[in-house]
Structures are given as C-alpha cells and as structure tokens.
Amino acid sequence: MATLEIRDLHVAVEDKEILRGVNLTVRAGETHAIMGPNGSGKSTLAYAIAGHPKYDVTGGEVLLDGENVLDMTVDERARAGVFLAMQYPVEVPGVSVSNFLRTAVTAVRGEAPKLRDFSKEMRGAMAELQIDPAFAQRNLNEGFSGGEKKRHEILQLEMLKPKVAVLDETDSGLDIDALKVVSEGVNRFREGGETGVLLITHYTRILRYVKPDFVHVFASGRVVEEGGPELAELLESEGYEKFTKAGASA
Amino acid sequence: MGVETRPLSTLHERTSYDVADFPVPTGREEEWRFTPLRRLRDLHKGAEADGKVVVDVDAAPEVKVETVGRTDERVGKAYVPADRVSAQAYASFAQATLITVPKEVVATSPTVVTLRGEGGVAYGHTTVVLEPFAQATVVLDHIGTATYADNVEFVVGDGASLSVFSLQNWADDAVHLSHQHARLGRDAKFTSFTVSLGGDVVRIAPSVAYDAPGGDAELYGVYFVDKDQHIEHRLLVDHTTPNCRSRVDYRGALQDEGAHTVWIGDVIIRAEAEGTDTYELNRNLVLTDGTRVDSVPNLEILTGEVAGAGHASASGRLDDQHLFYLQARGIPHDVARRMVVRGFLGQLVDKITVPDIQEQVRTAIDKELDRGGASGAAGAAKQAVRGASDEPGATIEQELDR
Numbered sequence: 001m002a003t004l005e006i007r008d009l010h011v012a013v014e015d016k017e018i019l020r021g022v023n024l025t026v027r028a029g030e031t032h033a034i035m036g037p038n039g040s041g042k043s044t045l046a047y048a049i050a051g052h053p054k055y056d057v058t059g060g061e062v063l064l065d066g067e068n069v070l071d072m073t074v075d076e077r078a079r080a081g082v083f084l085a086m087q088y089p090v091e092v093p094g095v096s097v098s099n100f101l102r103t104a105v106t107a108v109r110g111e112a113p114k115l116r117d118f119s120k121e122m123r124g125a126m127a128e129l130q131i132d133p134a135f136a137q138r139n140l141n142e143g144f145s146g147g148e149k150k151r152h153e154i155l156q157l158e159m160l161k162p163k164v165a166v167l168d169e170t171d172s173g174l175d176i177d178a179l180k181v182v183s184e185g186v187n188r189f190r191e192g193g194e195t196g197v198l199l200i201t202h203y204t205r206i207l208r209y210v211k212p213d214f215v216h217v218f219a220s221g222r223v224v225e226e227g228g229p230e231l232a233e234l235l236e237s238e239g240y241e242k243f244t245k246a247g248a249s250a
Numbered sequence: 251m252g253v254e255t256r257p258l259s260t261l262h263e264r265t266s267y268d269v270a271d272f273p274v275p276t277g278r279e280e281e282w283r284f285t286p287l288r289r290l291r292d293l294h295k296g297a298e299a300d301g302k303v304v305v306d307v308d309a310a311p312e313v314k315v316e317t318v319g320r321t322d323e324r325v326g327k328a329y330v331p332a333d334r335v336s337a338q339a340y341a342s343f344a345q346a347t348l349i350t351v352p353k354e355v356v357a358t359s360p361t362v363v364t365l366r367g368e369g370g371v372a373y374g375h376t377t378v379v380l381e382p383f384a385q386a387t388v389v390l391d392h393i394g395t396a397t398y399a400d401n402v403e404f405v406v407g408d409g410a411s412l413s414v415f416s417l418q419n420w421a422d423d424a425v426h427l428s429h430q431h432a433r434l435g436r437d438a439k440f441t442s443f444t445v446s447l448g449g450d451v452v453r454i455a456p457s458v459a460y461d462a463p464g465g466d467a468e469l470y471g472v473y474f475v476d477k478d479q480h481i482e483h484r485l486l487v488d489h490t491t492p493n494c495r496s497r498v499d500y501r502g503a504l505q506d507e508g509a510h511t512v513w514i515g516d517v518i519i520r521a522e523a524e525g526t527d528t529y530e531l532n533r534n535l536v537l538t539d540g541t542r543v544d545s546v547p548n549l550e551i552l553t554g555e556v557a558g559a560g561h562a563s564a565s566g567r568l569d570d571q572h573l574f575y576l577q578a579r580g581i582p583h584d585v586a587r588r589m590v591v592r593g594f595l596g597q598l599v600d601k602i603t604v605p606d607i608q609e610q611v612r613t614a615i616d617k618e619l620d621r622g623g624a625s626g627a628a629g630a631a632k633q634a635v636r637g638a639s640d641e642p643g644a645t646i647e648q649e650l651d652r
Contacts, residue, residue, distance in 0.1 A: 050578050074578055075578075075586070077578075089575070090572055090575040092572050092575065092590065093594065094596040095589050095592075099589075100589070103581055
C-alpha cells in the first residue's frame with residue numbers, strides 16, 4: 001500500500017522561495033484535491049515532486065513508502081511509482097506515441113511487453129479515452145489540441161499504473177465532454193483502491209466527476225486550510241480571497 | 251542603373267575546367283574559410299594521384315553502365331568546376347563511370363555504385379544521364395579510405411525523375427571533397443539524399459541548375475559529426491528559369507570535442523526566374539560541449555515575382571523539456587537522449603524511400619549514438635530498456651497495422 005508523504009517541503013525557483021513548508025500525506029485509495037489561486041505554488045509542488053531541474057528543493061522531504069524520492073533522478077522517481085500528468089505536455093518531434101509508450105512501459109515494468117499484448121493494451125486504453133487509433137503513429141503531442149494532449153496524459157497514467165499520480169491542472173482547457181472522458185480515466189486508475197491521487201486544480205468543476213476525499217487550500221506556498229469535499233463547495237461559492245489574505249499574513 | 255541592366259548575383263561562382271584559373275586557396279577565401287586546409291593532404295595544391303578508389307556498379311537491368319575515358323563527349327557536359335579542387339579532380343581523373351537510363355525507361359531497382367577507397371590520393375568522375383521520361387534511383391556508397399576528390403554530374407532529362415543517395419560511409423581517416431551537380435530539364439524531378447557519417451574531412455557540394463521551367467529539386471541531408479570530424483555541406487540552387495521549385499532540408503547532430511560541421515545554403519533566384527518556389531532549412535543538434543557549427547543560409551532574390559522563398563537555420567542543444575518529459579515517464583536519461591536524437595534525424599530518414607537504405611542509415615545513426623562519449627555513462631541504464639528502445643519504430647507500427 002503506497003503512501004506519499006510530503007514533509008515541510010521548501011522549494012525555490014531562481015532563488016525565489018515558492019513553497020514555504022508544505023505538509024501533506026496521500027495514502028493508497030485516497031484522492032486529495034489541492035486548490036488555490038494562480039501563483040500559489042500548486043504547479044511548483046507538482047514539478048518538485050517529479051524532479052524538474054528548474055525547481056530547487058531547499059528543505060524538507062518527499063517520501064514514497066518511506067524512501068526519499070528527492071534523492072532520485074527524474075526517471076527513477078517515475079519507475080518508483082510517481083507519475084505527473086503535466087499541465088503543458090511537451091511536443092517531441094519524430095518520436096511516435098506508440099514507440100514512446102512502449103519504451104516508457106518497458107522502463108517502468110522492467111521488461112519489454114510482447115508487441116502484440118502491448119498494442120492490444122494500448123488500443124484498449126486509447127478506445128476508453130476516445131482517442132483515435134491513428135494517434136499511435138503520430139509524433140508525441142505534436143499538433144495535438146489541448147484536449148488531445150490531456151487525454152494522452154491520462155492514457156500514459158493508465159498504462160504506467162503508478163502508485164501515486166499527481167495531476168497538474170489536467171482539467172484546464174477541457175470542454176465538458178473531454179472533462180468527463182478524462183475523469184473516467186482517473187476514476188479507472190483509482191478504482192482498485194491501491195493508488196493515491198493528488199489532484200491539482202484551480203476550479204471545482206472536475207471534482208464533480210473525480211470525488212476527492214480531502215481538499216487542501218493552497219496559498220502563498222503552503223496549505224492554509226484543509227477539509228473534506230465540503231471545502232470545495234465553500235470555495236465554489238466564496239472564492240479564494242479569504243485564503244489568499246490569510247496566506248499573505250501567515 | 252540603366253533600364254537594360256540586370257542585377258547580378260553576388261553568390262555567382264566563377265567556373266572553369268582549368269585548374270590554373272583558381273589560385274591555391276589560403277583559407278581566407280569565402281568558400282574555403284571554414285575548411286581545415288591542413289587536413290586536405292594537398293588536394294588543394296595538386297596532390298599527385300597515387301592511390302585508388304575502386305568503382306563497382308550493381309545496376310538495375312534496364313540501366314547502361316560504361317567506364318569511359320576522359321575524352322568521351324558525354325562526360326563533363328553538365329558541370330563546369332567551381333573551385334580549385336573540383337577543377338583538379340576534373341583535370342586528373344583517368345576514367346569516368348557513365349550511367350545511362352534510356353528514354354522512357356523506368357529502372358526496376360536501385361543502381362548501387364560502390365566507391366571503395368584503397369588508400370592514397372585519387373580523383374574520380376561519375377556521370378548519370380536520365381534521358382527524357384526515364385526514372386531511376388542511384389546510390390553512391392563511399393566506403394574504405396582515400397584522399398579523394400571527384401565530380402558527379404546528374405543530367406535529368408525532360409520529364410525524367412532521379413533519386414540519388416550519396417552515402418559517406420568512409421573509414422575514420424578518409425578525406426573526400428566532392429561536387430555533385432544536377433541539371434534539370436523541363437518538368438524534371440530530382441531528389442538527393444546526402445548521408446555523411448564517416449571520414450575525417452568530408453566536404454560535399456551539391457548544386458542544382460535548371461535548364462527549363464517546371465524543374466523540381468529536393469535536397470535532403472543527414473549527418474552525424476564525431477570527435478575531431480569535419481563535415482561540410484555547401485549547397486547551391488541556382489534558379490535561372492521560371493516556375494521551378496527547390497527544397498533543402500539538412501539536419502545533423504554533433505558530439506565530442508572537435509566535431510565541426512559547416513552548412514552553406516546558397517539559393518539564387520535570377521531576374522528571369524519568376525514564379526520560383528524555394529525553401530531551405532538547416533538544423534543542428536549539439537549533444538556535447540566542444541563542438542562547432544557554422545550554418546550560413548544565403549538567399550539572393552533578383553526578381554519581385556516569386557511564388558515563395560524562405561530559409562531557416564537553427565542550432566541548439568538537446569531540449570531539457572523533451573528529456574524531462576521522457577524521463578518523467580521512467581525512461582532513463584540516456585535512452586531519452588537517443589529517442590530525441592533519433593526523432594530529430596528520423597524525420598528526414600523517414601523520407602528515404604528505399605527500405606534497405608533507410609534501415610542502413612538508422613543502424614548507422616544508432617552506432618554513432620553508441621560511440622558518443624556523452625552516452626557512455628548511462629550504459630547500464632540503457633541496457634535495462636534496450637528491448638523496446640532499440641526496436642525500430644516500424645515494428646510497433648507494423649503490429650498496429652494488423
């Protein structure tokens with residue numbers, strides 16, 4: 001049973017402190033929503049967990065089942081079971097979706113799946129996400145619409161089956177149909193109850209489809225309020241203003 | 251300027267069959283300033299031929315292959331040398347290889363010309379003639395070692411179509427300076443693919459001239475430059491007639507100390523060449539410190555009536571965002587790096603229409619990636635996922651086609 005434990009995490013970007021002591025624990029079977037206004041550090045938290053070189057961890061630790069992922073390289077973190085669905089997936093010219101997915105699956109599982117099994121699995125997962133099979137042969141994210149990119153992030157999530165998924169504003173830029181498809185993918189991923197989800201969002205809309213167990217309000221680089229799903233509803237009606245003030249004065 | 255005065259191109263090169271018309275280069279000349287003259291083994295100073303490049307032709311059955319003497323009137327018609335080494339090669343070759351595809355004949359297989367260097371200085375000449383409406387694919391495969399200068403002429407007749415692959419698969423110590431000139435008839439189609447991987451100093455100058463409207467030239471190049479290697483491509487597309495088209499796309503990767511590539515892309519659109527459509531592109535991917543890229547596109551437009559004209563040049567390091575994205579999916583750094591480099595060059599390799607050559611080029615690029623100093627450190631990690639990453643992309647795609 002996987003547990004992701006973030007302890008007193010401090011992160012700076014170009015010497016500017018963005019995260020100022022984040023504490024958060026995601027256990028298997030739990031879905032945590034992190035909500036907060038723009039610039040509150042939500043994405044910084046996501047990238048710092050994944051190990052993006054731009055983000056300097058200046059203090060604290062991130063433990064996956066007791067092991068500090070901050071000591072691992074980016075790819076080691078992914079193989080250990082941390083997945084980041086990115087807000088802005090990167091276009092990689094000349095690398096096909098199928099080749100990329102197979103290489104990633106091979107790396108994460110430790111052995112190359114049989115071609116036939118793999119392509120069947122991939123086709124099945126693509127169909128569930130209503131992705132045109134022709135995308136398998138296209139270059140990774142190249143020329144994809146915003147919605148297509150997000151579906152592919154969830155396709156990767158479903159195929160790589162991590163222990164903990166961090167979804168960084170996966171809902172942004174999606175129309176309602178795409179949002180439902182993507183949410184169903186996230187729900188399939190968590191249905192076994194053995195995986196954890198850290199869902200970062202600016203809006204409450206996705207929480208209607210992906211029900212969180214806990215909601216954390218992020219402001220000025222730390223968690224300023226915690227609660228259950230009812231907190232999201234409060235944010236929906238009252239906005240972030242109260243918390244941004246609290247964060248600034250804290 | 252008088253009404254009758256036409257603007258002249260500043261890129262126009264002087265041409266002559268006579269070596270004496272070209273002074274010995276000093277390295278300060280525009281056309282020689284990037285080339286390491288000291289490593290040319292005197293090819294630019296009239297080095298005596300004392301070696302051999304053995305030419306072996308495996309021709310399509312429909313194609314006529316001859317070895318002819320210097321005086322054969324079909325040789326040297328299409329191209330007049332434009333620099334000293336080219337003129338030297340023209341003055342010095344003993345025999346020329348002449349390949350003729352008769353009128354309206356469609357060659358059913360590629361004609362493979364293997365040029366095997368057996369050491370020493372050698373000069374050569376190859377002429378490929380496609381008579382009107384003929385179609386053929388010709389491969390020039392350079393292997394072994396030599397200090398070699400040659401001229402290659404491609405005469406593409408009216409309505410004919412020629413695809414050429416020039417593969418520089420030389421041994422590490424070869425020196426090769428070559429001019430490869432195509433002359434296109436009305437509605438002729440010419441596609442060239444230059445793949446430069448081996449050799450110590452390789453300087454290839456592909457050029458295109460149009461004799462009549464409707465000519466279409468596509469010039470592609472892929473290269474991989476290693477430690478202390480000098481690979482130079484100098485392109486000249488001279489649009490002298492209306493309504494012709496040209497596309498140039500050269501892409502290369504460089505790794506390790508002293509790797510140097512030069513790309514010169516000259517395009518002239520003459521006053522009379524109205525309706526010209528041209529675009530040229532050069533991109534370089536720098537994989538380590540200590541490399542050098544010189545990329546110089548020159549577009550000279552002497553008419554106001556063009557259909558399209560553009561150029562672009564970009565050289566840069568591997569994109570950290572690409573690597574981060576792939577690594578964030580568990581792919582080790584070194585494998586991610588290979589995927590990005592392969593993807594970068596692969597977009598051109600995909601255009602190679604002869605499956606054997608495409609596979610050969612892919613394998614050669616992988617070998618280059620293997621020998622790079624930058625990739626050595628993560629060898630163990632690479633092994634871990636070898637199964638998937640080293641499988642050609644086509645395999646999974648074929649499986650998907652079922």
